[in-house]
Amino acid sequence: MRPPILAMTALSDAAPASDCEPRRGSLGAGKAIGPSCAGLSTDYLNRYSEVLMLIEMASEAPDLADALRSWKAIDYRSYFAASGLRLANVALAAYEALPAERRLAFEKLVRAMDELAAMAVLALDLKDDPDTAAFVPVVTAPIMHRLIARATSFLNSGGAEIEGDAAGEAQAAIDRLMACVSPAA
Secondary structure, eight states: OOOOOBOOOOOOSSOOSSTTSOOTTTSSTTTOOOGGGTTOBGGGGHHHHHHHHHHHHTTTOGGGHHHHHTOOOOOHHHHHHHHOOTTHHHHHHHHHHSOHHHHHHHHHHHHHHHHHHHHHHHHHHHOOSHHHHHHHHHHHHHHHHHHHHHHHHHHHTTSOOOOSOHHHHHHHHHHHHHHHHSOOO
């Protein structure tokens, strides 16, 4: 198993109020985070890349349905607590060192990815037809790619602010998927 990718953070000489407070002059207000937040790991996001790959392949490989159905949401803490990865404790410590509002913003982004993945899996499961199987990744993939990129940026930056409305974007895709699987009125 490969080791997790660890975030590198830009640090300045200015002493912050806490180790995870933004440092003035490093990357701009709200961009750079202190040393105790270095160590956030993107390994957790592999789960979303994997489910996205399965969703994208589902139209050509219907036998992936069982793998898709078995996918379950898991939070960052639980993932690393159960992972057995060599640096899991570093990733957990860095996550706990984040300011609460940054951690909550990341968790909101993760919930949006979880809900989008779950709805895509449900749509593929409810409608066993080739048209739906082709439509689901068309709706899901672009938004999931953006959400994964935002989460990656957050972790690689050591917890910088998350840009955009992840929940709104995910909900728009979920609404399109619901329209696809709901019977016409």
